[in-house]
Amino acid sequence: MQSFWIPLLLSLKVAGWATVINLFLGVTAAFGLSRWRSSWRDLIDSILTLPLVLPPTVLGYYLLVLFGKRGPLGAWLAQYGIELVFTWQGAVIASTVVAFPLVLKSARSAFEQVDHQLENAARVLGVSEAGVFFRVSLPLAARGITAGVLLAFARALGEFGATLMIAGNLPGRTQTLSVAIYEAVQAGDDNTATALVLITSATCVAVLLIAGRLMPGQLRRSDLS
Amino acid sequence: MSISVQIHKQLRAAERTFRLDISFSSASNRIVLHGPSGSGKSLTMKAIAGLMTPDSGKVVLNERTLFDQESHTNLRPQERNVAYLFQDYALFPHLNVAQNIAFGLRRGCFNLRRPASHPAVQRWLQAFELEATAHSYPAQISGGQRQRVALARALVSQPDILLLDEPFAALDPSLRTHMRRELDDLQQQTGVPMLIITHDPADVEAFGEAVYEVRDGTIRQQL
Numbered sequence: 001m002q003s004f005w006i007p008l009l010l011s012l013k014v015a016g017w018a019t020v021i022n023l024f025l026g027v028t029a030a031f032g033l034s035r036w037r038s039s040w041r042d043l044i045d046s047i048l049t050l051p052l053v054l055p056p057t058v059l060g061y062y063l064l065v066l067f068g069k070r071g072p073l074g075a076w077l078a079q080y081g082i083e084l085v086f087t088w089q090g091a092v093i094a095s096t097v098v099a100f101p102l103v104l105k106s107a108r109s110a111f112e113q114v115d116h117q118l119e120n121a122a123r124v125l126g127v128s129e130a131g132v133f134f135r136v137s138l139p140l141a142a143r144g145i146t147a148g149v150l151l152a153f154a155r156a157l158g159e160f161g162a163t164l165m166i167a168g169n170l171p172g173r174t175q176t177l178s179v180a181i182y183e184a185v186q187a188g189d190d191n192t193a194t195a196l197v198l199i200t201s202a203t204c205v206a207v208l209l210i211a212g213r214l215m216p217g218q219l220r221r222s223d224l225s
Numbered sequence: 226m227s228i229s230v231q232i233h234k235q236l237r238a239a240e241r242t243f244r245l246d247i248s249f250s251s252a253s254n255r256i257v258l259h260g261p262s263g264s265g266k267s268l269t270m271k272a273i274a275g276l277m278t279p280d281s282g283k284v285v286l287n288e289r290t291l292f293d294q295e296s297h298t299n300l301r302p303q304e305r306n307v308a309y310l311f312q313d314y315a316l317f318p319h320l321n322v323a324q325n326i327a328f329g330l331r332r333g334c335f336n337l338r339r340p341a342s343h344p345a346v347q348r349w350l351q352a353f354e355l356e357a358t359a360h361s362y363p364a365q366i367s368g369g370q371r372q373r374v375a376l377a378r379a380l381v382s383q384p385d386i387l388l389l390d391e392p393f394a395a396l397d398p399s400l401r402t403h404m405r406r407e408l409d410d411l412q413q414q415t416g417v418p419m420l421i422i423t424h425d426p427a428d429v430e431a432f433g434e435a436v437y438e439v440r441d442g443t444i445r446q447q448l
Contacts, residue, residue, distance in 0.1 A: 120276050121315040123302040125329030126382060134334040139319045 007180040015156035018095035026103025034111035052101040056161025063166045091167035095156035103148040110144025226418035227252045232282035245442045253435035258422045260439035266422035275302035308379035310389045316363040323359040329382040349377035389421045
């Protein structure tokens with residue numbers, strides 16, 4: 001029986017990185033979209049939301065075309081000795097892309113629900129635009145953003161299709177939990193499959209419980225109003 | 226104090242157009258714009274604060290040009306040094322009373338640390354008898370206290386003018402009389418110039434040194 005720790009830790013590492021990257025990308029894009037007055041906004045929003053509806057294999061294919069040895073980004077990165085195909089960093093890219101719309105959607109609606117009058121009140125009080133963002137908009141949107149980030153983490157943890165296509169199935173290197181389960185089932189190794197499935201389920205429950213506990217009191221207070 | 230406002234703005238909503246054409250100047254410390262809702266009072270106030278950009282015209286406060294379409298001057302709200310008391314007070318729900326009052330004392334990305342011990346915050350907490358609520362959140366205090374917090378927050382950074390948008394509309398009638406007297410006293414003690422917009426004749430009576438009647442986007446008469 002193989003060690004379950006290796007795919008579990010790899011899955012957590014990949015999902016963790018993907019979540020951190022999405023926190024910055026998703027919040028930035030969501031804030032931009034919620035403030036941008038342009039007819040292009042809906043088109044950009046639709047394109048950024050595509051990973052939610054496209055089959056992961058399609059996304060994986062796009063990523064291979066982009067990051068493969070002959071792909072435009074892949075060739076450029078190769079000059080610096082960076083290779084993403086068949087590496088765990090490739091799996092991070094796949095998970096990031098797949099989970100991105102979950103952060104974007106929740107963060108955008110959270111920013112749109114922030115009362116503009118509060119932002120204007122801060123401006124009139126002399127606070128810089130960056131200050132308005134960090135002291136008014138972001139804390140008031142924090143709950144919605146946190147919810148989106150949690151969903152994104154859970155989604156990244158379970159990512160299978162796009163990961164398999166770009167990172168492959170190299171035990172110990174790119175074999176995440178969901179890929180390991182697939183391989184165990186294919187090989188008829190029901191015991192391993194059952195164990196991995198239970199570990200995955202328990203990990204997800206634990207993540208959600210911990211996240212609920214970690215929610216700072218500051219955020220809870222915003223419910224009062 | 227001297228203020229001179231001359232602004233024009235055309236607004237379109239669906240099939241309706243609204244023309245704002247306001248012009249007044251005054252050296253009084255208590256100016257009241259009086260008129261029914263939808264007459265353009267709030268828009269005028271927003272133009273003074275820099276929250277709305279007129280199509281043309283000029284806004285000058287104490288010889289400082291805040292807006293001048295001809296010379297392409299349009300100071301950002303942050304640079305105008307005016308205070309704005311919003312009708313529903315617009316207190317920050319995630320910050321406590323002391324943090325709300327201290328908000329304008331820091332202009333960057335972080336709130337003031339330990340705001341309740343800052344001398345300016347202490348002064349206003351005392352003046353408005355808010356010491357006991359310094360660590361409460363806006364949702365936990367009464368309507369009158371909320372207005373006091375909003376006033377303290379507006380005054381703590383020593384503005385050139387205090388703009389009040391229907392300051393007593395959100396209060397129940399018995400409290401309204403009390404807060405009106407309190408604001409009256411406050412103005413006389415601090416001498417801070419005020420511009421009030423209201424539809425309530427009682428406010429005109431209490432504060433009107435220079436009263437302008439606003440109807441359909443223009444000043445009808447000066448009382």
